[in-house]
Amino acid sequence: MEAVFQRCIRPACGATAALDDTSFVCPRCGGLMDVAYDWSKLQPPAALRDFEKKWAQRGNPLHFSGVWRFLELLPFAHPEKVMTIGEGQTILQRADAVAQYAGLNAGCLFLQYEGMNPSGSFKDNGMTAAFTHARLSGARRAACASTGNTSASLAVFCSATGLMRAIIFIGSGKISYGKLAQALDHGALTVQIAGDFDDAMQRVQQVARKLGIYLVNSINPFRLEGQKTIMFRVLEALRWEPPDWIVVPGGNLGNVSAFGKAFGELADLGLLTRVPRLAVINAAGASTFFQLYERFGVRWNNGQPQDKLIDGYYQGLDAEKIRAATIASAIEINHPVNLPKALRALERCGGVVREVSDQEILDAKAKVGAGGLGCEPASAASVAGARKLRREGVIAAGERVVCILTGHQLKDPTTTVAYHSTDQKTFDDVLGHRGVRRATFANRAVQVPNDLDDIIKAIELYS
Numbered sequence: 001m002e003a004v005f006q007r008c009i010r011p012a013c014g015a016t017a018a019l020d021d022t023s024f025v026c027p028r029c030g031g032l033m034d035v036a037y038d039w040s041k042l043q044p045p046a047a048l049r050d051f052e053k054k055w056a057q058r059g060n061p062l063h064f065s066g067v068w069r070f071l072e073l074l075p076f077a078h079p080e081k082v083m084t085i086g087e088g089q090t091i092l093q094r095a096d097a098v099a100q101y102a103g104l105n106a107g108c109l110f111l112q113y114e115g116m117n118p119s120g121s122f123k124d125n126g127m128t129a130a131f132t133h134a135r136l137s138g139a140r141r142a143a144c145a146s147t148g149n150t151s152a153s154l155a156v157f158c159s160a161t162g163l164m165r166a167i168i169f170i171g172s173g174k175i176s177y178g179k180l181a182q183a184l185d186h187g188a189l190t191v192q193i194a195g196d197f198d199d200a201m202q203r204v205q206q207v208a209r210k211l212g213i214y215l216v217n218s219i220n221p222f223r224l225e226g227q228k229t230i231m232f233r234v235l236e237a238l239r240w241e242p243p244d245w246i247v248v249p250g251g252n253l254g255n256v257s258a259f260g261k262a263f264g265e266l267a268d269l270g271l272l273t274r275v276p277r278l279a280v281i282n283a284a285g286a287s288t289f290f291q292l293y294e295r296f297g298v299r300w301n302n303g304q305p306q307d308k309l310i311d312g313y314y315q316g317l318d319a320e321k322i323r324a325a326t327i328a329s330a331i332e333i334n335h336p337v338n339l340p341k342a343l344r345a346l347e348r349c350g351g352v353v354r355e356v357s358d359q360e361i362l363d364a365k366a367k368v369g370a371g372g373l374g375c376e377p378a379s380a381a382s383v384a385g386a387r388k389l390r391r392e393g394v395i396a397a398g399e400r401v402v403c404i405l406t407g408h409q410l411k412d413p414t415t416t417v418a419y420h421s422t423d424q425k426t427f428d429d430v431l432g433h434r435g436v437r438r439a440t441f442a443n444r445a446v447q448v449p450n451d452l453d454d455i456i457k458a459i460e461l462y463s
């Protein structure tokens, strides 16, 4: 057996595939695959503090990267084969005003700001790893279906490296302009199909198989290897003292799956004695994971989740023609491809799932913005979810909570401007049909005549 390979996530199956295999489904049972390591043949770090040595060597692109400076914990590629564009330069910010909003004590809430990545979302953490794997396997074209950020990331990596052609599939009408702008500006071949994200996802898998195009959707286990490093950076910023909770928005459930794998491996390697709990936050209009986990009690069950309950749930959605619907377009997904891996992550870390309304998401987003970091709607689900869990008493006021801000504010300016708009029609057009009734924390522009006295009066009145 090689030191690095791919393995079916179901212990009862356990089929393996070679490192350079690009089908990303189990050859025996059709399930999801993991990147698997035989650590006895590798050199994992003796302690997490060992990574601090790399801080002094930022001239080396691999040590500069917030992903690859943890190479020893995702050792599937030779350092010379790694494709990096400087991803993962993120910050963990203590956010006391947001803590107060969420009902947490000062000093207890931290925001992990993934909007600082080159393409403006956490997807770059995974893309650098998938891109590296694509290069290992000799691919010339890479494709994804996307609610926007995966395609933006792929487009950036392709244009920055010039090594591959990006082909992106998007649903009609759902992608925000910030993200579409990136795909177009960075030269990706953009295929807009008449359907939603779940349709685009099905199609891209068919097309990738037929044409032998490398698939970078989060069914790709190498992306999740890169996304593990979000947790490594959180730990690093907290000087290796794990927080009590990680709260993350849930869409395709790649992030939560990656986080669970990261903590599982750290614990198995003896690098961490306590793992944080994981909270996944769905939007109420796309709450498959919440429904299955919290309502129907679906569990990992040692690799045998209750298929009947899951299939029955999806049949119900189809029968009633229910489509995912939320203002948080990055998590507007009803068929999360990483569902079993996410169940495993919650089992490993004692997780919970909650759903929050679009109203709660946008109010939380405004609080995040007022607190100094700009995020897109999906990201704010984490803060809205932390607030809900705090109110329920699941999270205590003095626990340390890290909310992942998955994407940048400028990804979706339309929603932000509509929320703060003075114009009822703008508000209604963008938000009315989403069940958002009020802009609780709106910061509205002040309308004044073009007259010096009036302008001065307005400024004195409002500041």
Ligand SMILES: *Cc1c(COP(=O)(O)O)cnc(C)c1O
Binding pocket: 121, 122, 123, 149, 150, 218, 249, 250, 251, 252, 253, 254, 255, 256, 330, 331, 376, 378, 379, 406, 407, 408
């Ligand atoms: C992709 C994405 C998500 C969803 O993450 P999953 O790993 O698919 O659950 C959340 N927020 C933003 C901004 C995203 O781009």
Ligand SMILES: [Zn+2]
Binding pocket: 008, 009, 010, 013, 014, 015, 026, 027, 028, 029, 030, 031
């Ligand atoms: Zn299998």
